[in-house]
Amino acid sequence: MRKLDTSPEALAEGLLGRPYHELDAEEQRVLHRVMSSTVELDHDEIVAAHATFGDRLADRVAAVGGSWGFICAFVTLMAGWMLLNGPLAFVFGYKWDEYPFILLNLALSTLAALQAPVILMSQNRQAHKDRISNRHDYEVNLRTTVEILLLHRKIDKVFNKLGQMEQSVEEVAEAAEEAAERAAEHGKDKL
DSSP states (O other), X not given: OOOOOOSHHHHIIIIISSOGGGSOHHHHHHHHHHHOSSOOOOHHHHHHHSOOHXXXXXXXXXXXXXXXXXXXXXXXXXXXXXXXXXXXXHHHOOOSSOTTTHHHHHHHHHXXXXXXXXXXXXXXXXXXXXHHHHHHHHHXXXXXXXXXXXXXXXXXXXXXXXXXXXHHHHHHHHHHHHHXXXXXXXXXXXX
């Protein structure tokens, strides 16, 4: 039984069904990482691990801005604003933003103009993290496949050895049976 060839070229053929030279750079890199015995972080992983203050702030703004708490607080603020500048303004006689609530519209537009790019930055970071996670999953799956192939080869080798041993035992049993028959015939001849 020959040993499994775990070179990137052999793995490309065995696992991916294509010659190594036809793989794109990312697939070639993954195959090299799969066969490496050391675990090393690539540039993308290092960058993702060291988020800047702006990155963490964008993630936090996206988490708060995309929550039901934010929506409820914002609807309450808008309703309060309209109530204070609408019906209650007649009671107190002071309006700082009369209908059609131009100041409120300006505040909403400013919030939307600032919040949207920050949320997009956070989504881009999350997509980058997801790509790294998917790449890790792919590498783990390839490593697992290689280990399964190695175990399969070892099990085949054990079964071959057992078959050889079974054949040897049968040969010894046949030889012993023949020897016993010869001894029995030899014993009859003496009588």
